[in-house]
Amino acid sequence: MSLMSLKNLTVLRGSCPVVDHVSLEIGPGECIGLIGPNGAGKTTMLRAALGLLPHQGQSSLATLTPRARARAAAFLPQGREIAWPVSAADLVALGRTAWGETADPAHPAVLAALARMGISAFTARAATELSGGEQARALIARALAQDTPLLIADEPGAGLDPEAQIRMMQVFASLAREGRSVLASVHDLGLAARHCTRLIVMARGRLVADGPVGAVLQDALIEEVFGIRAYRAETPEGLVFQPLEVLR
Numbered sequence: 001m002s003l004m005s006l007k008n009l010t011v012l013r014g015s016c017p018v019v020d021h022v023s024l025e026i027g028p029g030e031c032i033g034l035i036g037p038n039g040a041g042k043t044t045m046l047r048a049a050l051g052l053l054p055h056q057g058q059s060s061l062a063t064l065t066p067r068a069r070a071r072a073a074a075f076l077p078q079g080r081e082i083a084w085p086v087s088a089a090d091l092v093a094l095g096r097t098a099w100g101e102t103a104d105p106a107h108p109a110v111l112a113a114l115a116r117m118g119i120s121a122f123t124a125r126a127a128t129e130l131s132g133g134e135q136a137r138a139l140i141a142r143a144l145a146q147d148t149p150l151l152i153a154d155e156p157g158a159g160l161d162p163e164a165q166i167r168m169m170q171v172f173a174s175l176a177r178e179g180r181s182v183l184a185s186v187h188d189l190g191l192a193a194r195h196c197t198r199l200i201v202m203a204r205g206r207l208v209a210d211g212p213v214g215a216v217l218q219d220a221l222i223e224e225v226f227g228i229r230a231y232r233a234e235t236p237e238g239l240v241f242q243p244l245e246v247l248r
């Protein structure tokens, strides 16, 4: 079963392809890190895949009706603005509207999402009065409450402290073990190495690597794509990957 299929997805900015013939399939049970340097095309690719940007090629999600798409994939965009002073619980409950339900803050999926992101203590507070990191966690919880087979998240760890980042990656990995899938753009290669089942690498609009974490995070690729050298060790707890220095 495919949760998302891209075939030659291409996005032009003027005459320049910022996403260039990207093809990939996402099946159930995958925790996928989308990595690549600034400007590689990650955000553009995610938004085009969701049908939010004009594109060439095919995306299985882009052809769905908005209602069907909201039930197939939750999306956490890079911009994190919360405009209304609704309670954190009500904000998270908005994730349920994808299913034609009223936003019930006592819905089990809402309570589970709040607990998973460690923000059950803030539920009554206006979301606009949460700290930046707490707001980010509430928005991730809203996407989790949507309870979709696929979660697409654009830099979900931005602004989170180390505990919240690890907790978030553990949640994503546990979703994958439950048979759902996550596609998240991440800049922290160490977190990606530790928690993802698969890495997709973009550079200059192209998909340059796609596979199991250990196979993708090879010295030559890291050097070429990111221009850095990294420490890498297989440990009983899995792959440890630490960027060390700039090479160019």
Ligand SMILES: Nc1ncnc2c1ncn2[C@@H]1O[C@H](COP(=O)(O)OP(=O)(O)OP(=O)(O)O)[C@@H](O)[C@H]1O
Pocket: 013, 018, 036, 037, 038, 039, 040, 041, 042, 043, 044, 045
């Ligand atoms: N509206 C736009 N008009 C023209 N160029 C754009 C526009 N939006 C993005 N770009 C360009 O497209 C390229 C890809 O941008 P994108 O935001 O997808 O990169 P990214 O991989 O998500 O980067 P980052 O890691 O910095 O968030 C960049 O060169 C960017 O400057």
